[in-house]
Amino acid sequence: MTVYLLPEEPFFPPAEEADPDGLLAIGGDLSSERLIQAYASGIFPWFMEEDEVYWFSPDPRMVLFPDHFNVSDSLERIIKSRKFEIRFDTAFDQVIIGCASAPRPGQDGTWISHDFIEAYKALFERGFAHSVEVFCNKELVGGLYGVSLGAAFFGESMFFTMTNASKVAFHALAERCRQNKFRFIDCQVESPHLVMLGASTISRKDYLDLLDDALKENTLIGPWK
Secondary structure, eight states: OOOEEEOSSSOOOOGGGOOTTSEEEEEOOOOHHHHHHHHHTTOEEEEEETTEEEEEOOSSEEEEOGGGOOOOHHHHHHHHHTOSEEEESSOHHHHHHHHHHSOOTTOSSOSOOHHHHHHHHHHHHTTOEEEEEEEETTEEEEEEEEEEETTEEEEEEEEESSTTHHHHHHHHHHHHHHHTTOOEEEEESOOHHHHHTTOEEEOHHHHHHHHHHHTTSOOOOSOOO
């Protein structure tokens, strides 16, 4: 399989040409224009190595349909207890830094480098990136961030410093997406945690078909209240 070297222009080869591990291309930058084009093409940046960005389109792809979020009995009790306060787009910088700082089992360090943080902060300023924040006693204890285009949300990362805070954030995101008739939440690659919450894998072809349908809808640009 061919791995493409990207030109200076925000152009991507077809996602279907990614190698078996999902790697499609190397290079380019993390400009807002390129990131938006990537998500609209079914592609996302995963990490940087020696200042080169690596772009992926895995097959299969993990997604969560908002109506399929699995609320366990214990999570339902936590939500009903009102122990946590949920906010949207009030602490984006803190959330992405929290995600970058969170320890990852089996990983040495994080792929959310300074360049990634600055790139997604720029997307947030333009109204395309969003954060879900979980507070307890006015302290940020968990959250997630991602990108919204059309009727799709592309989840990037989440973190927690208090048990269940990230699950509460994901539930709040699923509810917001359901209310706004979003087609799916992109979870990128499979993990047992996401499966437990109701996510499932679909083929890249089915994902691209869903994405094409979602992009026909208007994007909710700007802060989510």
